Amino acid sequence: MPALAAASVGVAMGGGIDVALETADVALMRERIEGVVELISHVIAEQVILRGRGWDPEKSP
Numbered sequence: 001m002p003a004l005a006a007a008s009v010g011v012a013m014g015g016g017i018d019v020a021l022e023t024a025d026v027a028l029m030r031e032r033i034e035g036v037v038e039l040i041s042h043v044i045a046e047q048v049i050l051r052g053r054g055w056d057p058e059k060s061p
Contacts, residue, residue, distance in 0.1 A: 011036060 012024035013031055021027050028035040047057075 011039070 009025050012020040012027045013033075013035065026039060028039065
């Protein structure tokens with residue numbers, strides 16, 4: 001899975017192969033594309049919370 005390994009963010013869906021699951025940053029265990037939309041919604045909500053607490057992504061490692 002060279003493309004997944006080189007990606008900024010990797011998402012594996014469903015059972016997948018072990019290499020994809022090990023390489024991915026996020027593993028969605030259901031085979032539903034809607035899970036990606038839910039993931040993005042959660043990430044945006046988390047960023048809003050963190051920025052409200054003074055987190056600056058430009059200063060993050």
